[in-house]
Amino acid sequence: MRRILIVEDDPAILKGLEASLGEEHYQVLSAMDGEEGYRLAREENVDLIILDIMLPRKNGDEICRDLRAEGIETPILMLTSKKEEMDKVLGLELGADDYMTKPFSVRELQARIRALLRRHKGARKEVDEYTFGDVHVDFKRQEADKAGTPVKLSAKEFEVLKYFVQHEGEVVTRNMLLDEVWGYEAYPATRTVDNYILTLRKKLEDDPAQPEHLLTAHASGYKFVKK
Structure with a gap:
């Protein structure tokens, strides 16, 4: 079972993501502040991280930067309510793999998660x-x-x-x-x-x-x- 870490400080969004990803048979870990999310990202063996940018104690950009500096290559999908293009560019330059702006479609999020997991683990063996x-x-x-x-x-x-x-x-x-x-x-x-x-x-x-x-x-x- 694939393990996904969600770092999100909005309780409603976090609860919705936990429910929707649970229905898709992912094992979900979660944190509501940046320090806890950073700790889990380093200590737990997760397959993907969904990371909000605006977080208490340590923001998403800092988490992304520090994880990549430590050589942790776990796919990161950034979430934010910001719409400025430079915010997206910064997150991607710091090592994020994908980016979604709130509000977002849960179904599109699930599709992007699957695409990131495929890209990270490699494509399924071709069957002729x-x-x-x-x-x-x-x-x-x-x-x-x-x-x-x-x-x-x-x-x-x-x-x-x-x-x-x-x-x-x-x-x-x-x-x-x-x-x-x-x-x-x-x-x-x-x-x-x-x-x-x-x-x-x-x-x-x-x-x-x-x-x-x-x-x-x-x-x-x-x-x-x-x-």
Whole structure:
């Protein structure tokens, strides 16, 4: 489970971020002042830091500067209510990886977090061909068959299936799929994901009503299991 540190002194914003990131299955650590945030950033093994600029005791720019000076390369996403371009430039020059101005879209924030984590850890291994059960998929040629019989999948269905294969065994939320497959700027309805899963189950599962591979993960999303 990826660990994210939030350093934010606004209780309402902090609570909202903790809830939304928790729903996306991140482990969240938090601090409401700069000194505590700086300590956690140095002592805890976190995958990403969401850092407000205007903080008591030690501001975000100072935290970013000092972490980078110590050789800590954890991705940092800066938050601020300031709108001046120079504030953004300063944060980026001090070593921040991305920047968002309040108020911001939680969904866009989640998409940027995933992009930073991918960039930091490296891209997922490319999958050209894959077999599960009696299904064989050639993603490069966009061809699929089940028990030797060709199955027609749309380009988007191939993309959705490939994302699941690359995240085998992991819980994939609807928002993750929307952001990664459709792109967060497209903003399709979350029901779109459910419709695609239903279609893929009908085409690839032996019993779509009792799937063995494209499973529902409680109320949070889906999970692909190869078996």
